[in-house]
Amino acid sequence: MMRLLVECTYVFEHPHMNSGIQRVVRNVIGHLESVNSDAECIPVVFFRGRMYRVLHLAPPHGTKEPWHSRMKTVLERMRNYYWLKHSRLERRWPMSHSHNARRALYVLAKLAGLAISVPLRAVMYASRNYVVPDRMEPLDVLPGDQLLLLDSSWHADFFPVAERLKAQGVGLISVIYDLIPCTHPQFCDASLVKVFDVWFDWIAEKADGFICISTTIRDQVRAEIVRRRGEHAARQLWFEHFYLGSELDLVHDRSALDGALVRMFDEGDPVYLMVSTIEPRKNHAYLLDAFERLWAQGSQARLCIIGRIGWKCDALIERIQSHPQLNQRLFMFNKLNDRGLEYAYAHARALVFPSFVEGFGLPLVEAMQRQLPVMASDIPVFREVGGDFVAYFDLKRPETLAALVQEYESTGRFPAARSVADWRWLGWRDASQQLVSRVLHALKRRREVSREVEMS
Known part of the structure; x- marks a missing residue:
């Protein structure tokens, strides 16, 4: 039986991180045992130049890290x-x-x-x-194993290990979440741009195939491979996609709700959410521009920003913290747990998502799966995921978002072509099944093509 070795090193080492990629990795690994496939799916990590099977992705609840x-x-x-x-x-x-x-x-x-x-x-x-933790055990590879780089592997220093595994007959498959450090470096930290570029050069040469989190990113990855290595090299590889799930897996009854969050919703005025790490490409300044227009016109709509503080956002944070509407119509929560996020999704009026560029847009799916309508920037991946169920606005004109909010507040009808009540999406179990199934199908198809070439 083929073995699919699913790499999760960064999340294993940082079990309490909870941004987008970490959420994906944690949920996929958590559902591997329920995946129905012809392959044995094994979560693995790299540690001190060796590969280990993961027994437990995170320490038991209440266990302290070293x-x-x-x-x-x-x-x-x-x-x-x-x-x-x-x-x-x-x-x-x-x-x-x-x-x-x-x-x-x-x-x-x-x-x-x-x-x-x-x-x-x-x-x-x-x-x-550091002594090897008891959450993993050594694992020897076998010829024919397939290593699926699910985690943010550009953070890891395992190029020599992966190359050694390839020499032993192990296939290499990379999950690509986006190419933003390559396509939009102005939105990223300079060190990430450099590291990601080196990593992508390496993965473009070493990987046998790529599976991305949307067709938009899949097509971008193929185009980038062609740009770096040429059309002939791209034809030797395979490109697929799968979609992400939507459940918040860290919702615990024991976790406390933020009292300020509850009070904000109890006050009764409509609350519009923005859920994301605070960084330039998420375009929070656009939201402030749009809602300042609304407030100047007397609107009671409020804006709630949820997300940890990221990079290149000093001026924005200062603008928020010194804003005259802070804690009146403008709110910010930088350390909200999943229970608080679930509460916010359940009580908000709508999600507003003005990103310049995304690989997928997980908060969009999380909101819509909970029947929370979404207003979002008109970019290709949002059209792919949200279709006619999302109300889109023009990134060059904040007044278009203000107009959507005004229309919703005055008519009570959400300004999208179709109702979010009719929208359906897959959960993390189905997403994990889709990931494994499409990887295995691509590998099978590639083997069949290779045999046909040999016979011709």
């Missing part, structure tokens, strides 16, 4: 917050008008930052001697 892992998380958050404050100071007088003042501030900040960077380096060094 001290160095906990300390590393705390110190990284402190570092990010520290440099966020530094970037804000840079925009103030006299730094905003003097290169020498900015330089002096940076030198002082760098010296003061040693209080964080030195302990962080020490913790990272200590983690090198």
